[in-house]
Amino acid sequence: MNNTLKDLLEEKRSVILTKWFDSILDTYPADDSGFLKKQKDRFLNPIGHTFTNGIDGVLGGLISGQDVEESASFLNDIIKVRAVQSFSPSKAMGFIFALKKVVREELKKEIRQNQINEELLGFESKIDDLALFAFDIYAKCRDQLSEQKTEELKRMTFSLLKKANLVSEIPAQEFERKDLDFNI
Amino acid sequence: MAPKVKLPKPGELSIIDYSLPATDWMDTPVEFKPNTFCWGAKGKDLETLGLPNARDWNPSEEDWKLPENWEQTVLDGIAERLSKYRSFKIFMDICVRCGACADKCHFYISTGDPKNMPVLRAELLRSVYKRYFTKSGKLFGRLAGGRELTVDVLKEWWSYFFQCTECRRCSVYCPYGIDQAEITIIGRELLNLLGLNINWISGPAAACYKKGNHLGIEPHALTGIIDSMCDDIEDITGIRVNPTFNRKGAEILFVTPSGDFMGEPGIYTCMGYLMLFHELGLDYTWSTYASEGGNFGFFTSNDTAKRLNYKIYAEAKRLGVKYIIGGECGHMWRVLNQYMDTWNGPADFLEVPKSPITGTVFENAKSTKMIHISEFVADLIKHNKLKLDPSRNDHLKVTFHDSCNPSRGMGMFDEPRHIIKAVCNNFYEMPENTIREQTFCCGSGSGLNASENMEQRMRGGFPRANAVRYVQQKHGVNMLANICAVDRAALPALMNYWNPGVEVAGVTELLANALVMKGEKERTLDIRLNDLPGKGGNE
Ligand code: SF4
Ligand code: SF4
Numbered sequence: 096m097n098n099t100l101k102d103l104l105e106e107k108r109s110v111i112l113t114k115w116f117d118s119i120l121d122t123y124p125a126d127d128s129g130f131l132k133k134q135k136d137r138f139l140n141p142i143g144h145t146f147t148n149g150i151d152g153v154l155g156g157l158i159s160g161q162d163v164e165e166s167a168s169f170l171n172d173i174i175k176v177r178a179v180q181s182f183s184p185s186k187a188m189g190f191i192f193a194l195k196k197v198v199r200e201e202l203k204k205e206i207r208q209n210q211i212n213e214e215l216l217g218f219e220s221k222i223d224d225l226a227l228f229a230f231d232i233y234a235k236c237r238d239q240l241s242e243q244k245t246e247e248l249k250r251m252t253f254s255l256l257k258k259a260n261l262v263s264e265i266p267a268q269e270f271e272r273k274d275l276d277f278n279i
Numbered sequence: 280m281a282p283k284v285k286l287p288k289p290g291e292l293s294i295i296d297y298s299l300p301a302t303d304w305m306d307t308p309v310e311f312k313p314n315t316f317c318w319g320a321k322g323k324d325l326e327t328l329g330l331p332n333a334r335d336w337n338p339s340e341e342d343w344k345l346p347e348n349w350e351q352t353v354l355d356g357i358a359e360r361l362s363k364y365r366s367f368k369i370f371m372d373i374c375v376r377c378g379a380c381a382d383k384c385h386f387y388i389s390t391g392d393p394k395n396m397p398v399l400r401a402e403l404l405r406s407v408y409k410r411y412f413t414k415s416g417k418l419f420g421r422l423a424g425g426r427e428l429t430v431d432v433l434k435e436w437w438s439y440f441f442q443c444t445e446c447r448r449c450s451v452y453c454p455y456g457i458d459q460a461e462i463t464i465i466g467r468e469l470l471n472l473l474g475l476n477i478n479w480i481s482g483p484a485a486a487c488y489k490k491g492n493h494l495g496i497e498p499h500a501l502t503g504i505i506d507s508m509c510d511d512i513e514d515i516t517g518i519r520v521n522p523t524f525n526r527k528g529a530e531i532l533f534v535t536p537s538g539d540f541m542g543e544p545g546i547y548t549c550m551g552y553l554m555l556f557h558e559l560g561l562d563y564t565w566s567t568y569a570s571e572g573g574n575f576g577f578f579t580s581n582d583t584a585k586r587l588n589y590k591i592y593a594e595a596k597r598l599g600v601k602y603i604i605g606g607e608c609g610h611m612w613r614v615l616n617q618y619m620d621t622w623n624g625p626a627d628f629l630e631v632p633k634s635p636i637t638g639t640v641f642e643n644a645k646s647t648k649m650i651h652i653s654e655f656v657a658d659l660i661k662h663n664k665l666k667l668d669p670s671r672n673d674h675l676k677v678t679f680h681d682s683c684n685p686s687r688g689m690g691m692f693d694e695p696r697h698i699i700k701a702v703c704n705n706f707y708e709m710p711e712n713t714i715r716e717q718t719f720c721c722g723s724g725s726g727l728n729a730s731e732n733m734e735q736r737m738r739g740g741f742p743r744a745n746a747v748r749y750v751q752q753k754h755g756v757n758m759l760a761n762i763c764a765v766d767r768a769a770l771p772a773l774m775n776y777w778n779p780g781v782e783v784a785g786v787t788e789l790l791a792n793a794l795v796m797k798g799e800k801e802r803t804l805d806i807r808l809n810d811l812p813g814k815g816g817n818e
Contacts, residue, residue, distance in 0.1 A: 120391075123390075123391035123392075124390075124391055124392050124393060125393075126391055126393050128378070128381060128382065128393075128396075130381070130382045130387075130388075130391070131391050134382060136712065137745075137749075138710045138712055138713050138742070138745065138746050138749070139382070139388070139712060139742075140382075140388065141388065141389070141741055141742050141745035142388070142389065142391065142741075144745075145745075175776070175777065176738075176741070179734045179737040179738040179741075179776075180389075180390060180738060181312045181314075181315055181390075181734065236776075239775070239776060240314065240733050240734055240737065240776070241733075243730075243733055243772045243775060243776065244730040244731070244733055246772070246775075247730050247768075247771075247772055248730065250542050250543045250768075250771065251541060251542040251768065
């Protein structure tokens with residue numbers, strides 16, 4: 096990445112992160128209490144903490160020009176959360192593209208002065224790469240949810256029972272007969 | 280590196296509809312999204328339990344097949360409960376909207392959905408109460424916070440009362456002691472008047488009513504299962520354990536949740552009970568009739584819970600035991616500790632539990648005559664009555680999850696920790712604001728540990744998993760211990776999703792690993808029949 100853009104991003108890093116964070120939180124139901132933004136304790140607000148940490152890591156990776164794989168763990172943390180929050184896939188993953196919007200807004204002046212356009216396109220194409228990578232993670236998370244359902248069933252029907260064929264269904268009518276009542 | 284493809288322009292992609300329905304919470308109907316709700320109760324199970332409006336139904340369908348005049352049924356149900364339970368009336372009246380409970384619920388924390396704030400969850404019911412049962416609400420309706428009872432409101436109740444695990448974390452922070460779990464319990468009772476239970480609750484409750492336990496294990500199957508566990512114990516220790524069933528005249532009746540009979544890792548905890556009691560030479564018996572400590576009736580209605588609970592004292596009486604020991608379970612203890620005595624007591628045919636090994640009299644169980652396995656074991660350890668080799672657990676780095684019911688419900692914080700510290704050399708606490716009375720729920724309690732709502736469970740358990748992750752990263756924790764059968768069933772999936780590499784075990788399983796039994800062979804296997812690292816196994 097050209098130094099000009101890199102310097103600009105570094106310089107505006109904190110405001111970019113704040114705006115990016117806010118745009119992610121805008122995808123949650125309207126909540127006057129502002130809890131997800133305000134609660135800073137990482138254990139009392141794991142969503143806020145995961146996102147703050149995660150986007151910082153992702154942006155850091157983009158600025159320093161790392162391969163997308165390097166940002167995987169940060170992306171992974173965010174996407175795991177998004178994948179279990181009833182979002183449609185596009186809404187769950189939209190946060191990555193939201194970064195483009197935030198950066199363009201923050202660098203409005205520089206873009207207008209035509210200083211960084213080339214670099215910006217390069218930067219945005221890296222965001223696209225990241226998004227593709229992120230979709231893989233998202234799909235994996237969703238697959239995992241389905242697999243877990245099957246695994247849970249397997250764990251529950253412990254092999255003992257299958258081995259001995261020990262459980263049977265009493266038909267409902269049979270149960271209704273009083274002779275099954277225990278005498279206590 | 281991912282291949283480059285042409286993606287839509289940033290401008291296009293970042294225009295995603297983030298806006299939310301600009302309606303008041305009262306007017307925003309619920310949506311039933313797959314993976315986030317449980318299947319509806321089956322007609323045959325409701326019939327078995329003698330519950331109203333028995334029919335098959337599907338929550339995601341428009342028509343819930345409600346009985347005629349259902350509104351009146353619900354309103355009558357509210358009226359009845361207002362006169363029967365003083366607490367309910369008070370909880371409906373005294374909330375001052377201080378907000379102290381608002382951000383304490385794991386479902387709110389992990390969704391940001393305001394209707395998951397405990398105060399608003401209560402308001403779902405309170406608004407209807409106001410409209411029909413208070414003067415101001417009758418006169419001013421909505422202006423006074425009142426709301427008509429409609430099908431949409433009913434569906435909202437169903438969604439949010441089956442999105443509360445009755446964990447009571449919120450009530451710890453309420454200055455008035457308003458207990459949202461009780462409001463949920465009543466909300467679910469009202470829904471049950473219309474046949475609106477979930478399958479995961481009514482199925483096990485019906486099985487329990489028919490066969491004595493949630494899993495529908497019949498007597499011969501239960502003895503078979505335990506026998507097979509004894510075979511494994513023999514392989515591990517070289518000792519043959521010979522438990523008895525339905526034995527009259529035994530000193531102690533042992534009752535545990537049926538989750539310990541089937542399914543991993545619950546069965547390992549059960550093997551632990553067998554080994555411990557054998558080693559102590561305890562005069563105890565299992566029952567194939569009172570073969571369930573848990574009580575899914577508790578998530579249905581007071582009456583159903585009472586009926587399912589009845590068999591425990593009845594069996595204790597039939598067998599002529601002196602008192603009862605109960606295994607590791609969560610809601611089972613809430614029921615035994617807080618309800619059983621009132622429902623089916625007084626158990627005056629039993630004696631105050633006294634440990635035959637240490638002589639300790641458990642005055643705390645003076646009335647119920649039933650003690651928790653962890654108090655029994657902690658007392659043994661305190662009196663140095665067990666020979667333990669904690670190094671057998673050296674490959675484990677353990678943390679402890681306080682299950683909501685034993686911790687907040689009955690104040691059991693120290694006993695399990697006392698045991699873990701005696702049987703493991705590596706124990707690490709999770710952060711203070713996530714344990715003991717402030718513990719975060721597993722996200723699957725109160726009958727919500729079905730599989731079809733996996734997504735809901737994973738987010739509900741996120742605050743818990745997030746705290747586990749902290750100790751996993753900081754100390755290399757690889758074992759999440761607990762004293763609850765639902766935890767043992769539900770937490771493996773939670774760990775698999777959020778913290779791969781962390782396994783789940785009952786405290787008694789860890790105890791059994793460390794327990795040095797008289798005449799045992801050199802142990803090379805752990806209770807799961809895996810090689811014991813550093814003990815001659817292949818690691
Ligand atoms: S009882 Fe637990 S699950 Fe229910 S509202 Fe309170 S904190 Fe949430
Ligand atoms: S803490 Fe108690 S009084 Fe305050 S809003 Fe919650 S339920 Fe109401």
